[in-house]
Amino acid sequence: MTNAIEVRGLTKRYGDVQAVSGIDLDISQGEVFAILGPNGAGKSTTVEILEGYRKRDSGEVAVLGVDPARPTREWRSRIGIVLQSANDAAELSVRETVRHFAGYYPNPRDPDEVIAAVGLTESANKRVRQLSGGQRRRVDVALGVLGDPELIFLDEPTTGFDPEARRQFWELIEGLAHNGSTIVLTTHYLDEAEALADRVAVIAGGRIVAEGEPATLGGRATAKAVVTWQDGSVETDTPTETVLELSRRYEGEVPGLAVARPTLEDIYLKLIEAPRD
Amino acid sequence: MTDTATGTAPRRTAATRAMPSALKLGLSRGAVETKMFFREKDAVVFTFAFPIVLLMLFGSIFAGDLEGTGVTVSQLYTAGLIGAGVMGAGFQNLGIGIAGDRDDGTLKRLAGTPMPRSAYFIGKIINVLVIAFLEVAILLAIGVVMYDLDLPSEVSSWVTFAWVFVLGVTAAALLGTAASSLPRSAKSAAAVISMPFVVLQFISGVFIPFTQMPEWLINIASVFPLKWMCQGFRAVFLGDGGAALELTKSYELGRVALVLAAWVIGGLVLCLTTFRWKGRRDG
Numbered sequence: 029m030t031n032a033i034e035v036r037g038l039t040k041r042y043g044d045v046q047a048v049s050g051i052d053l054d055i056s057q058g059e060v061f062a063i064l065g066p067n068g069a070g071k072s073t074t075v076e077i078l079e080g081y082r083k084r085d086s087g088e089v090a091v092l093g094v095d096p097a098r099p100t101r102e103w104r105s106r107i108g109i110v111l112q113s114a115n116d117a118a119e120l121s122v123r124e125t126v127r128h129f130a131g132y133y134p135n136p137r138d139p140d141e142v143i144a145a146v147g148l149t150e151s152a153n154k155r156v157r158q159l160s161g162g163q164r165r166r167v168d169v170a171l172g173v174l175g176d177p178e179l180i181f182l183d184e185p186t187t188g189f190d191p192e193a194r195r196q197f198w199e200l201i202e203g204l205a206h207n208g209s210t211i212v213l214t215t216h217y218l219d220e221a222e223a224l225a226d227r228v229a230v231i232a233g234g235r236i237v238a239e240g241e242p243a244t245l246g247g248r249a250t251a252k253a254v255v256t257w258q259d260g261s262v263e264t265d266t267p268t269e270t271v272l273e274l275s276r277r278y279e280g281e282v283p284g285l286a287v288a289r290p291t292l293e294d295i296y297l298k299l300i301e302a303p304r305d
Numbered sequence: 306m307t308d309t310a311t312g313t314a315p316r317r318t319a320a321t322r323a324m325p326s327a328l329k330l331g332l333s334r335g336a337v338e339t340k341m342f343f344r345e346k347d348a349v350v351f352t353f354a355f356p357i358v359l360l361m362l363f364g365s366i367f368a369g370d371l372e373g374t375g376v377t378v379s380q381l382y383t384a385g386l387i388g389a390g391v392m393g394a395g396f397q398n399l400g401i402g403i404a405g406d407r408d409d410g411t412l413k414r415l416a417g418t419p420m421p422r423s424a425y426f427i428g429k430i431i432n433v434l435v436i437a438f439l440e441v442a443i444l445l446a447i448g449v450v451m452y453d454l455d456l457p458s459e460v461s462s463w464v465t466f467a468w469v470f471v472l473g474v475t476a477a478a479l480l481g482t483a484a485s486s487l488p489r490s491a492k493s494a495a496a497v498i499s500m501p502f503v504v505l506q507f508i509s510g511v512f513i514p515f516t517q518m519p520e521w522l523i524n525i526a527s528v529f530p531l532k533w534m535c536q537g538f539r540a541v542f543l544g545d546g547g548a549a550l551e552l553t554k555s556y557e558l559g560r561v562a563l564v565l566a567a568w569v570i571g572g573l574v575l576c577l578t579t580f581r582w583k584g585r586r587d588g
């Protein structure tokens with residue numbers, strides 16, 4: 029199986045800001061890959077280089093075997109893009125918009141089925157202007173998947189959503205993944221990456237600071253436990269032994285005893301705290 | 306997402322299907338652009354209704370003949386406002402419209418689809434032609450019904466009308482497209498584009514006859530296409546009797562053609578060298 033995306037040594041600078049400073053990525057076909065990082069980490073810059081929107085300064089990039097700096101119509105028809113922000117086509121109805129965009133693709137999905145799939149059937153005749161933020165984002169996704177793409181990019185698809193809308197949106201993404209498309213999404217929500225992605229790259233300061241499955245990210249599975257009690261605390265690989273030791277010392281109950289493993293959030297915060305060299 | 310919606314059809318076979326043609330997509334964009342234009346009240350009032358309202362206003366205020374030429378003031382305004390209307394449909398509509406498309410993400414979204422970029426411009430051209438054509442038709446109808454404008458009966462006048470219209474609307478559309486890159490955002494576009502356009506209308510003889518203007522202003526106006534467009538339309542609708550009102554006592558149709566054609570070429574070069582598919586924040 030070949031990789032949908034291969035990136036080596038990608039860099040991009042805006043004036044004084046080094047937005048991306050040497051990123052390597054391999055994303056295989058059919059994978060759901062999350063690029064997780066705080067605002068300004070370089071997520072959009074990276075993704076928009078992969079989408080063929082921005083020029084890179086250096087590095088090698090192949091997206092579906094093509095250099096995105098030289099996009100062709102055929103290549104564009106194989107990828108779907110959901111941008112971080114868009115307010116266009118506001119005067120058309122949802123159905124008019126989706127039908128119109130379907131015409132751009134050589135083999136589009138059925139517009140009404142796509143509208144149903146993103147849960148907008150009831151609002152299909154509404155002008156896009158009249159939709160809520162969450163519904164507006166669903167239109168973006170509908171347009172992104174309309175061409176039946178092999179690869180879909182979603183840049184912070186749920187930023188600004190309430191928890192309920194995010195849950196619904198996650199189900200939508202899971203449906204897309206189920207269909208076999210490769211999905212690359214960026215997010216600054218940890219739980220989103222954990223819920224959706226097969227693999228996560230944590231990016232901070234334009235660099236990948238950790239990469240792996242959510243469960244093992246940043247050495248989470250093997251991280252030391254912290255044992256704390258009234259008179260002290262210790263980091264250890266063998267917390268049970270430590271507790272037994274303490275119990276002997278206190279002859280029974282250890283006052284104020286607690287054993288904790290770092291949560292994914294602890295690890296994430298530590299990762300993005302000190303990324304720079 | 307249900308299984309019927311995501312589809313189970315093998316997608317590889319799709320690759321053999323041909324891409325839709327640029328012309329077909331251009332026509333489809335033209336339909337969508339025009340639909341959006343007429344749904345957006347601001348744009349309709351701003352570029353479409355404005356000349357019509359002005360004609361009704363001026364036509365009612367200034368009645369009467371001009372110096373025994375048999376031409377009425379309202380007829381003069383009809384010809385002038387047809388020029389301004391055509392210019393507005395091209396310059397103002399596209400200058401503001403494309404700046405908006407750049408700002409709200411339309412251009413960016415389109416650039417991310419397999420739509421050929423030429424289809425976008427074909428759509429804009431259709432949009433401009435539809436607006437300009439309707440505008441002229443309505444202004445003429447008002448002129449004929451309310452202000453005794455006589456439609457020319459000779460074929461030669463309509464030939465003149467056709468080439469003045471085509472050259473004028475093309476020059477205006479190209480200039481508007483080029484000017485759309487000037488505003489920093491959609492919000493400032495209306496001011497940045499409309500301000501020079503309004504000034505140009507005042508110095509190009511749409512509202513104020515050249516006989517009442519200082520020479521240096523006339524010289525400035527003569528550089529721009531609007532003066533020549535209006536002059537061409539006066540030749541069509543005021544006839545030989547009105548020629549006496551021109552500064553040179555002639556409509557100078559040769560120069561009209563020359564200046565408008567020069568602006569078409571200049572506008573095209575400007576567009577090709579300066580058009581941006583990206584907004585200022587898009588990297």
Ligand SMILES: Nc1ncnc2c1ncn2[C@@H]1O[C@H](COP(=O)(O)OP(=O)(O)O)[C@@H](O)[C@H]1O
Nearest residue numbers: 042045047067068069070071072073586587588
């Ligand atoms: N078009 C641009 N011009 C100048 N600086 C930019 C531009 N786009 C992004 N940046 C800067 O590059 C860095 C990374 O931005 P971005 O890729 O948008 O991050 P993210 O999507 O992770 O929030 C930020 O410091 C941002 O201010």
Ligand SMILES: [Mg+2]
Nearest residue numbers: 071072112184
């Ligand atoms: Mg971003």
